Amino acid sequence: MPDKDIVTPTLRNPLGVGSDDSSAAPADAGQKADAGGPYEASLREGERLRERPHKAAGLAQIGRQHAKNRMTVWERIDMLRDPGTEPTILYQNWGPNLDGASIVTAIVQIQKRSVALYGHDFSVRAGSMDATNGTKLANLIRLAGAQGLPLIGMNDSAGAFVPAGIGGLDGYAEAFTALRKISGVVPSIMCMFGYNAGGGSYLPRQGSFMIQPSDTFFGLTGPGVVKTVLGEDVTADELGGPGVHGQSGVSDLTVKDEVGALRTAQRLLSYLPGNNHEFGPYQETSDPIDRPTGEIDTLLRKAFNSPTGFNTPIDVSIILQQICDHGDYFELQPQRARNTINAFGRLGGHVVGFVCNNSAVSSGQIDVDAAFKNSRFIRFCNLYNIPVIFMEDTTGFLPGRDQESRGIVQAGRAMLDSIIDLRTPRLLLIIRNAFGGAYAAFNCYAVGADHVMALPTTRVAVMGPAGKEFVYKKELRAMRNSARARIEEAIESGASKSDAERDAAAWMKEQEAAFNARYEKELMNPKEALSLGSISEIVMPTNVRAALAKNLNFFLSHYTPEPLQAVQREFH
């Protein structure tokens, strides 16, 4: 015995009722030893089994998860489900330890819809994957596909469970396969919690949308391995944080924290159909479908009458907001390539995908990032029966060495193909610029548009102002020749060579400006396109919502939501 008075601390109340029970911790609340026969014993065992997945980790592990400011999988489910509903937990005790094998699969009610849900339980073996839970996950995914339920994944896994050996890898492979097979059948939303590497990243990216909170990492492998094999010193956040993935588009949405991620998932889900033979959730609206869009009129007047005239950038999301029911919309990939805006909104209650050139960012040019962003979004709408409204205002694809080396040809092609493949109702509204290849690629009639409309400010042309070189080729050559003649004349009449040249240059600049003006007046307008039937109608700015709603309703009433049945093309 030590001579000093050492007290052994405890967190149990020795004076409480039933305090003789040595385990007052909630983990063992079900273990109270009541009397009774074998029947009672089996009931008690049943209760214990039901509780086991919730309590298996023990307080210390749960505390560790909480110390990282992360919720347990059960707490996450609790937040996601509709209040007052009970999730149906599937394969509750699957696994040798009867603890659910570190992954929870369930059917939960969200916004009164049944949703298939899985979440790793990080407090049990760090949410790692083995053969057992790989199959368990695959079963849930297959169930979602078979029943036509949207899938939500809450990924929080350290990766394959190493002691499980190849079993863990097989587990992943089975889940990969299941998820790929439901891709295009039911949509999925993947929340990225914690620290997911390898298969833990690939699997969720097979899903439709990824949502990543701050202070999380996912990627091929973590900074430790990177340091070992490449000698690169990099933090987890720099390697695979939301800043990185939000910019590359690997994460569709980045948020502040887990709560933000789950709320964003709920919000996104409110626009998604359950499967590929349904429409997105229709929501009757109190916003009149013929509400005048006077604000679009004001916006354009203000922009185009400003000192920079028709070259003034416009934030297209303001037009988007005027079109949507009550101005509400949900933007995807808002952290990147905002020269194009992809958003879900509702028009007359119908879910619509919007694909809009945004001249407020990088002139609304279509670069590699914008093209892939669009193509990905359009393909999603195509698979899930979501009509698409395109809004065009771009001077074209962005040229240059940087873009070519990054593969703008392939990226632009991907966008073009996704538009050609689009089978859902698809409208085009031209706001201003629609030049050259961008016009041809961006949902014109020839690539399959259902209806093409144009604001009076539309400028459809083969080229921007540089097109004057082709249109007025002869006249320009004559003008330039006469400039040479002017120099000679001036020198003959006694002017110095440099004076003569300067005068002639000034004259030429004037003439070029006049050609520019003429080109803009004669060719940068909707008239030729109208005369060729490339544009169906001119829509006045105050009438944009009404015109779009009318056409959308027409084409939707002749469209049956069903799975896409099409030949597989060579490229995505």
Added chain:
Amino acid sequence: MGSSDLYLNNPMTHRDRRLGESESDWVRSFSCEDMSILIVCRGPIRQEALDTFAEMGITKTGILLSEKDSIVYPRALAPELRRLDPSRVHAVADYTGATKEDRNARIAQIIQIARENGYEYVFAGYGFMAEDEEFVRSIEEAGLGFVGPGSRTVQAAGFKDEAKRTAERVDVSVTPGINDATGRLLLRKYGDRAALKSVASKNGLEVEELGDQSISMDIVADAVLNASYRAGIDLYTIDELAEQIQLEVESILETHPGSRIRLKAIGGGGGKGQRIVSLADQAPPMVREILGEVKTLGVGDNKNIIVELNIETTRHNEIQLLGNGEWCVSLGGRDCSLQMHEQKLLEVSITQEALGEAVDRERQAGNDGHATAIGEDLTILRRMEEEAERFGQEVELDSASTFECIVDGARHYFMEVNTRIQVEHRVSELCYSLRFRNPNDSEDYFDVTSVVEAMALLAKHKVRLPRPERIRRDPAAVEARLNATDQSLSPHAGGEIMFWSDPIEGEIRDDQGICFKNPDTGLFMRYKLAGAYDSNIALLVTTGDDRRASYEQLREVLRQTVLRGPDLQTNLQFHYGLVSWFLGNSVDAKPTTRFVVPYLTLVGELLDEANHIDVDYAYQGLCRRYLEAATGDPKAAKSTSEVAQLKATLLGRPLRRLLREPHLLSAWLSVHRKDFEVTNGRVTWHRNPLSLLTDTYLLLHMEATLDAPAAHRIWEQDQFVLDEGEAFYSAVTARVGDLPWPELDALLRGEAPATGFEAEEWRSVREAHFGFQLGTELLRLLPLLAEKVGFYDLRVNADLTITIPERLLDADHQTVMKKILVPPPVNRGDEIVSISGGMYYAQEAPGMPRFIAEGQHFDIGDPLYVVEVMKMFNKVYAPFSGTIDEILVEGDGLIIKKGQPLFKISPDEVAVVESPEEVRKRMRQRTLVFLAAINLEQN
């Protein structure tokens, strides 16, 4: 959902106001249902007016929608539109116009909109136009009704000189002083009209007024002076003027002994040409200085100097008035002293009844000092209300207005009248309603409970309305302005609200409809706080049975309010801290208008200190000491280590938040100041730290019972420890008695069992006590930090004035602490590079001024240049503040590459490079200093 109903059907503000439904003919005759009103303002008042008019049965109400409300920013669409018929929304470019011409055009446009759409009345809320005499007159001349004070009232009460003359006439207290020292000098020097005449003719001055006997002498003197200025001659010397000023100062000091006097050159401004003196003979030398400063020492310059009482410790009080031109009633007062840079933050009701009750309460409690101090306010309020009603009657006030005063100790002075409804009107309407009684039948009456409602009634029925009685409603009300500002209260635009918790019972939330959810989906709609107007987001108002209760309710509202969204910053936490400070000190304290900045500075000091504390390190340090103490007993050591591990989040989580969010820390220190004592750098608790911890979670809005995501609540296993601990201590006290904490603590640590305990049981009691208390020492960081900073130096005195320590008034220190609260963005480099390739332009369009020049300072967000990319002109804004040293690109239309240096600059804030290791080392060293002052709660 119930709480969502509270937003749309709040019994405190929403009710059926249709007089047309009454059974009384007399009451029905005041129906307003056929009014048609165009609302020409924005902000929370617009939604309030829409609601109130609808409740009055008015079906035809329209609003103006400005460009900033619709097309300038995405997701900033006026939320009112979600509920309005589009035909009731009328577009205008803006509400006021930038220039005089714009404004006239806007007035004409508003009149045209009203006419074309059949609106008979115009309501301007508290917008710029509301007290614009020209606007109001134009509305009236156009034959429309104005819901608000008419142009006559605006002119008589709103124009400052006229209002001051009226005030003097009806014996309203105005700031003592004179503004005609030179005229008085002339009269003193020349005595009578004849003398003045002769001096005028001697100097060849033609002064018509001299011949007119009906004109009073002071005006004649003024006329003579003006003639002398035109002629470029002096009728008095500077010495004579100095002597006159000295006499005037003497005379004011006689009636206001101990005061200071402000001297102000007539041609001064912006703080120039002003001096403050406390003795009359200090004045003469100051006169020369002042005149020199504003350069009026020359012959023939107007050298007049205003002499007035310097108001030292101003409090801002105001009286809510309502009148119909014949009668005028006061609806009590509001104390609006808590403000910053002239922006009000917290507005508190003051009524004679409530102050009277407070005096009685304090007297009964034996606080004669407080009773006297509150009694002083009661006297002032009584006088202000009497004067306000007198003044209102005199100017024939015909709607709602506010009579504004400053209060200095036991004196008050009238400042001006705002001839419009004010933002904080709710505070008054919640304290008093108006009862209009049939003159022929005293049982036949109706009550009006809203200022907006009263204004509409007055606009329609004017003199038909009999003088109402005021009926007491809630004894006290208080309003906090929720603004989009950062932790240091500077405006912060651009944030988006994605989530706003539903209002709680007893909360009034005037937010212009932001919380009105998407009518189709029921989901909260994102709302961008673009900052196009002012920074106000909403007004949060609460009531109570006395001021303390209204503050407590406001604190509860602030505690439970959750606002989330990207880049969102508000003053919610500031208010929480501030209201807690007053609750912890005294809600009857008398802060002056200069209270907020020193308070913020104090909060900055807290953060400055807290920034150096590493909570995890401190906790590890404590745990190590516990383990050392258990050396030699492996079982005890193991348990110690387990318990320490289990309690890590319970203790660390709230502590980390308090140290990171200084307004919360201020709230904690204010609320819990009586729960501890710091003597000689040692903390003694007055209550069980474990229950203090429970309260801390509550203060942080993390209590277990919340209907919120688990991540926003105390973790379940942490709550389990608190519950178990609470059960333990209540079981213990049930057996040993309700001892004061230090005694109980000592008892439970002692080896000797308390009476009635067996040795074995006592051992387990000691083990539990030790376990529950283990690590709570971490909480001592908070009192120690307050002690180090001197948090309690800012305090309320016995007479309810507030002592502000000198250091918090130091302007430089204030600036430094502001930067602690909100570190400005720093820049490492000395260049600004192009954000993209394209064509460079130095100005928006040819012929327009360049954005920047060499040597020029730029603020964050200022436009720097335009880059044209494929015929689009993109304006580029400064990412931080600094000064342009050199412009590296010359000429317009130059092709630039992405990343090309454009300007050499010196940033205002240069990054101090400190490696993470250095930061950790510095924090640990400072944490150790605190740790050294903490004893383990162990024998």
